[in-house]
Structure formats: C-alpha cells, structure tokens
Amino acid sequence: MKKDRAATEEKIYKSFLYILEEKGPQGVGINAIAKEAGVSKTLIYRYFGGMKGLLLSFAQKGDFFKSLLAIDAQKDNLENLKNFVKEGTKELRENVLTQEILRWQLLENNDDTKSLFKYFNAQVGKTFTINEKDDSLNSAFQLMIGGYVYFTLLSKFNKTFITTDLTSEATWKNYDDAILKTIEMFSKL
Numbered sequence: 001m002k003k004d005r006a007a008t009e010e011k012i013y014k015s016f017l018y019i020l021e022e023k024g025p026q027g028v029g030i031n032a033i034a035k036e037a038g039v040s041k042t043l044i045y046r047y048f049g050g051m052k053g054l055l056l057s058f059a060q061k062g063d064f065f066k067s068l069l070a071i072d073a074q075k076d077n078l079e080n081l082k083n084f085v086k087e088g089t090k091e092l093r094e095n096v097l098t099q100e101i102l103r104w105q106l107l108e109n110n111d112d113t114k115s116l117f118k119y120f121n122a123q124v125g126k127t128f129t130i131n132e133k134d135d136s137l138n139s140a141f142q143l144m145i146g147g148y149v150y151f152t153l154l155s156k157f158n159k160t161f162i163t164t165d166l167t168s169e170a171t172w173k174n175y176d177d178a179i180l181k182t183i184e185m186f187s188k189l
Contacts, residue, residue: 009047012037016054017063021097025104055116059123064098064116067091068123078187084124085145085179092152093172099153106153137186144182148175 015037019028030051034041048054055064062069067088071080092098105113155166165171 005047008037008039008043012039012044012047013054013057013061016058020058024100051112052115055112056119059116059119064101065091065095065120068120071123078183081183082180085183086176089148089172089176089179092149093155099156102149103153134189137189141182141186144179148179151175 012033015033016028019032019036023032028051030041030044033054034044037044044050044054048057058064059068065088067084070083070087075083101113101116105117151161151164151166154161159165159167
C-alpha cells in the first residue's frame with residue numbers, strides 16, 4: 001500500500017511539473033493535474049492538500065530553487081550566503097520556470113503562492129544576515145538582491161535597463177561580483 005501511495009504521489013507530482021512547464025503557473029490546476037496523472041482530485045487533496053501542498057513540495061524538493069538545498073546548517077552564515085548567492089544568481093537566470101513562478105507571485109499573490117514564498121523566505125532568511133550589528137546593512141543587501149531578481153525578470157522583455165545591457169554576460173558577472181564584494185564589505189563592518 002505504501003509503495004503504491006509513493007508511486008501515485010510521484011505520478012501526481014510529475015504531472016504537476018509537466019503542466020507547470022508546458023502551460024506556466026496560470027495553466028496549472030487540480031483538474032488538469034488529476035487528468036494528466038490519471039487520478040482523482042481527491043487523491044491530490046489527500047496526498048498534497050491541494051495546490052499549496054504541491055507548491056510546497058516543489059520548493060522542498062529543490063525544483064523551485066535548488067540552491068536552497070545547498071544551505072548547510074553546519075557552515076557559518078557568511079559561507080552559506082556566499083555559496084547561495086554564487087549558485088543562486090546563476091540558477092535564477094537559467095531557471096525559466098522559477099522566473100515564471102516569481103512573476104506569478106508578483107501578479108497574483110494568492111494563497112497558493114504565499115505558502116511557497118513563506119517557505120522560501122524562511123529558508124533564505126536563515127542565511128541572509130550579513131551583519132548582526134546593523135540591520136540597515138541587511139536591508140541594503142536585501143534591496144540589492146531584490147534588484148537582481150527584478151533585472152532577471154525584466155531581461156525577458158527588455159534588453160536594457162537605462163544604459164545597462166541585460167543580455168551581456170559581462171553585466172551579470174559585474175552584478176555577481178558586486179554582490180559578493182558587498183557581502184565581504186558588510187560582514188567586516
């Protein structure tokens with residue numbers, strides 16, 4: 001029985017991912033997932049609790065942001081932060097599905113996306129303290145990361161921001177270097 005449940009959960013989850021990738025976040029629904037997986041809607045609610053649970057699984061399995069899985073409680077926050085930023089910025093630029101979900105959250109901010117981002121923020125929040133003495137430095141760093149996310153999302157539709165070429169790898173390398181230098185600088189203050 002447990003083996004069948006695990007196989008069914010996997011089939012549901014893979015159907016969720018398939019629809020998410022094919023139709024984007026707005027095309028995902030319990031009915032479509034049930035049809036794709038060949039299961040009843042009741043099983044989706046029983047095993048995952050609905051769309052919220054599927055999105056939470058999406059985050060926990062690392063399909064939303066694999067870099068979250070690299071956060072190691074045994075390492076110090078600064079080391080984790082550097083690794084997360086180094087890997088996370090690259091992943092953000094390459095993971096179109098994550099970008100689409102970020103846009104979805106910005107456009108709709110519904111209960112389903114709120115649970116995903118609550119989990120994401122809790123995981124990242126453990127690492128994002130770069131200066132315990134000065135909260136304004138942490139806020140400045142979060143503002144910088146927010147700008148990076150914005151530029152990433154913007155780059156799909158606009159090739160430039162003011163005079164910055166968002167299609168240039170040199171631009172993104174400069175942004176990555178600036179973030180890492182900021183982490184170093186803020187951690188020493």
